[in-house]
Amino acid sequence: MSRATFLAGAKKSIPIMLGYTPLGLAFGVVAREQGLAVWQAALMSLTAFSGSGQFIAVGMLGAGFGVSAILLTTFLVNLRYLLFSASMAPHVGKLSTLAQSIVAFGITDETFTLNMSGFDRQAADRDFILGVNICPHLSWIINSALGAAVGSMIPDINRYGVNFALPAMFIALLVMQIKDRITLAVAVISGLISTGIALLTTNGSHIIAATVIAATIGVILCQCRQKSTS
Amino acid sequence: MQTKIYLVILGMWAANYLPRMLPMVVLSKLKIPQPVIWWLGFVPAAVLGAILAPSILMPDKTLLISWHNNYLVAAAPALLVAVKTHSLVWTLLAGMLAMALLQY
Structure with a gap:
C-alpha cells in the first residue's frame, strides 16, 4: 500500500467530497423525514453509497412500499453501475480479483468519471483508485449522519421545501441522463406509462413495468435509426 | 417497521454492490x-x-x-x-x- 499514491487520489477527490456535502446532508434530512434513525441513515450510506438509490429507497420506505419493490427499483436505477464497472474492467486487468472487488465498491457516477479520466494518462493503480473512492465515501457517510441529526432538531421542516428535495434530485439526475433525443423520448414515455399504471394500480408495480417497456422501446428506436442511416 | 428498515439497508448493500462488482470481475472477459x-x-x-x-x-x-x-x-x-x-x-x-x- 503506497500512502503517497493513496493521498494523490484523495487530493483529486476533494471536489467530489465537497459536492457530496450538501447531497449527504439532504439525504440525511430526507431519511429522517421518512422515519430512519440517524445511525440507520449513516449505515445505509455506508453499505449502499448511492445517492439516487438511497433517495429512492427512503422515499419508497416512507410511502409504504414493500421491501422487494424497493430493492428491485433501486437495482434498476443503478443498472448504470453495470456499465461503469464493465467500462473500467479493461483498465484494471492487472489488479487481483480481491482488489477489483474492493475498488468496485466505491464506483459512483462521480468517482467513475474521475478514475476513468486518469486511465488515459497512466495505468490504473489500486491505491490511487482507493484514494479517489474512499474519501468521498467518508464525506457521504458523515454528512448523511449530520443531516439526519440536524434535520430532526428542526420542527416542521417541510416549510423549507424539504418535501421537494426528492423530486428535485430526480429532476437533476434525469436531466444528466438525457444525452440524445431517444433518451428523452424514453424518459417521457416511461413517465406517461408509469403515471397511467399508477392511476389504475396501487401495488407499486408501475415503476418497474414502465421502465422495462420504455427501455425496450428505446432499443427499438435505436435499431430503427441504425437501419435508416446505414 | 424497524425490521423492514434493516432488510432494506442489507438489501441495498447487495443491490448496489453486485452491479458494481460483477461486470468488473466476471463480465470483462465477455x-x-x-x-x-x-x-x-x-x-x-x-x-x-x-x-x-x-x-x-x-x-x-x-x-x-x-x-x-x-x-x-x-x-x-x-x-x-x-x-x-x-x-x-x-x-x-x-x-x-x-x-x-x-x-x-
Missing part, C-alpha cells in the same frame, strides 16, 4: 451484445422518468394538473436550473426554494 448495452443505457432515464412523473403529477395519488399542484409548479424552476447547470446541488436548492415559497 462481449455484451449491442442491444443489451443500449437497453442497460436507457434504464436509468426510464426509471427516473417512471418515478418522477407520478410524484409530481399525482402527489396525493390522484391526477392533478393545475396551478394548485405545488409539486408540478415547483418542478418548472428545478427543471430549468437542472438544464442550465447540470448540477444536483443547484437543482435541489432551486426546487426546495420554489416549494418553500409556494407553501409560504
Whole structure:
C-alpha cells in the first residue's frame, strides 16, 4: 500500500467530497423525514453509497412500499453501475480479483468519471483508485449522519421545501441522463406509462413495468435509426 | 417497521454492490451484445422518468394538473436550473426554494 499514491487520489477527490456535502446532508434530512434513525441513515450510506438509490429507497420506505419493490427499483436505477464497472474492467486487468472487488465498491457516477479520466494518462493503480473512492465515501457517510441529526432538531421542516428535495434530485439526475433525443423520448414515455399504471394500480408495480417497456422501446428506436442511416 | 428498515439497508448493500462488482470481475472477459448495452443505457432515464412523473403529477395519488399542484409548479424552476447547470446541488436548492415559497 503506497500512502503517497493513496493521498494523490484523495487530493483529486476533494471536489467530489465537497459536492457530496450538501447531497449527504439532504439525504440525511430526507431519511429522517421518512422515519430512519440517524445511525440507520449513516449505515445505509455506508453499505449502499448511492445517492439516487438511497433517495429512492427512503422515499419508497416512507410511502409504504414493500421491501422487494424497493430493492428491485433501486437495482434498476443503478443498472448504470453495470456499465461503469464493465467500462473500467479493461483498465484494471492487472489488479487481483480481491482488489477489483474492493475498488468496485466505491464506483459512483462521480468517482467513475474521475478514475476513468486518469486511465488515459497512466495505468490504473489500486491505491490511487482507493484514494479517489474512499474519501468521498467518508464525506457521504458523515454528512448523511449530520443531516439526519440536524434535520430532526428542526420542527416542521417541510416549510423549507424539504418535501421537494426528492423530486428535485430526480429532476437533476434525469436531466444528466438525457444525452440524445431517444433518451428523452424514453424518459417521457416511461413517465406517461408509469403515471397511467399508477392511476389504475396501487401495488407499486408501475415503476418497474414502465421502465422495462420504455427501455425496450428505446432499443427499438435505436435499431430503427441504425437501419435508416446505414 | 424497524425490521423492514434493516432488510432494506442489507438489501441495498447487495443491490448496489453486485452491479458494481460483477461486470468488473466476471463480465470483462465477455462481449455484451449491442442491444443489451443500449437497453442497460436507457434504464436509468426510464426509471427516473417512471418515478418522477407520478410524484409530481399525482402527489396525493390522484391526477392533478393545475396551478394548485405545488409539486408540478415547483418542478418548472428545478427543471430549468437542472438544464442550465447540470448540477444536483443547484437543482435541489432551486426546487426546495420554489416549494418553500409556494407553501409560504
